[in-house]
Amino acid sequence: MPLKRRSIRDRPIGMLSSLKAELSVLIVIATAIAFVLAWQFLKWGWSGWLAMPLTLAVALGITYFFAHGLTSPLRQMRDAAEAMAEGDYTVRVEEAADSRDEVGQLARSFNEMAGELQHADQMRRDMVANVSHELRTPVSALQALVENMADGVVDPTPANLEGILNQTHKLSDLIAFLLDMSRVEAGAASLEVEKFDFGDFLDETIKPLEIADGGHNHDIHLVVPDHVMMEGDPDRLSQLFTNIIANALKHSPDGTAVLVEVHEDPDLGTIVTNVINYGSQIPKEARNDIFRRYVKGVGRTGTGSGGTGLGLSIARWAAGLHGGTVKVVPDDRGANFEISLPKYHIMDD
Structure with missing residues (x-):
């Protein structure tokens, strides 16, 4: 589920390839506008006590407007991370994903991670379903053979006992597989060299x-x-x-x-x-x-x-x-x- 997307035109921050450069430009623009306004207000004969607060308010407004384009995708990533923590791996961060700065790179990396987690989660679900099915088959066969022997329906002949042995081998192989999987998930295991x-x-x-x-x-x-x-x-x-x-x-x-x-x-x-x-x-x-x-x-x-x-x-x-x-x-x-x-x-x- 992609979150709300905004284009780079809606984000003044994101047009450059470096976040440091963007912040530097932001500071220069805000400072220049504040200087021009202060000069103009004083030229009009306004009192410094009135010109200074207005200049600061305009500078803060400009800074907030530009900085909003930086913090918005970060908030979106926070919301997406919270959704993923609850088990929803379909979320994607599309805002800022097309920008060239570090925030855009982070958004793209986040989406790749979300895609990997979604794939792993789906495959894990399929694997659990497959293993459950494979476990049920030999268990059902064993149960039927043992019940028939207990009820006297079939005799414990070598062929029937071999059938039981084969089913126990299948169960043993499945258990060994599950142990291997747990070791892989843990990432390490001891070696008997x-x-x-x-x-x-x-x-x-x-x-x-x-x-x-x-x-x-x-x-x-x-x-x-x-x-x-x-x-x-x-x-x-x-x-x-x-x-x-x-x-x-x-x-x-x-x-x-x-x-x-x-x-x-x-x-x-x-x-x-x-x-x-x-x-x-x-x-x-x-x-x-x-x-x-x-x-x-x-x-x-x-x-x-x-x-x-x-x-x-x-x-x-x-x-x-x-x-x-x-x-x-x-x-x-x-x-x-x-x-x-x-x-x-x-x-x-």
Whole structure:
């Protein structure tokens, strides 16, 4: 909801690119007019006791008129901030948004912040609805299976028990996801650093993804030098690579390949991993947005991916905990996610 808009013509303040310059001009104008009026009043033979109050009143009126253009958008921002504090993220400050001074810059920054908060709030609502639905499904299935066994309708056969186990695994995965989300919101987490073989680690990370891929017939090619050792938290790094590789599988057409290629950069002391899904491309303007929280991509079928929109955000967070980076790099072969991690972990002071 945009607040009342006034053009720059209605705001004498705002035409210059510097607030200091505008205030200086205001002082010069008010002083010059006051001087001219005082001189004119004295020339007419008015008493100084009468000319001085009138001159001051005119100078104050001019100052108030000009200063109103400065304080009005600030009051508007105050009202908008109060509305946002009550949960209304649709408010925008349009007054002064087209001016070139610092107040205009502040108004534009405020509107950008409001837009980000509105987007995050909407995505959070969608995510809560999705998670609630996903939690309800395994809980309902578990309840039905257990009630049927308790009533003697079905027997506790290995198949039925396996069904219960599968539903509990789904619940466990959802709980783990919620914990990851809370850690991301907190912005930090502790690391259990150990030294391990990076190739073996990636191999163990990829195997369950290949199984979960089901009948989509994706081939995951792992290319990694022998005996690449690194220091880090295997659990956090597993989140990183699982989310990146799973994202590549999700956005790849059936029957295509995903390449996981590793090389060392001895000059920087880093291990660089490229995850490439052939044939799929990410527009240049979207390469940073996809790492924002709650932003969902397009799945292999061309529709929404159906995820929570937190996978890539969690991946970047996990990389950042290790002092590393995740980014999309140009590649004619397809979408190329480049993960750069320091080979040796540096403990914080």
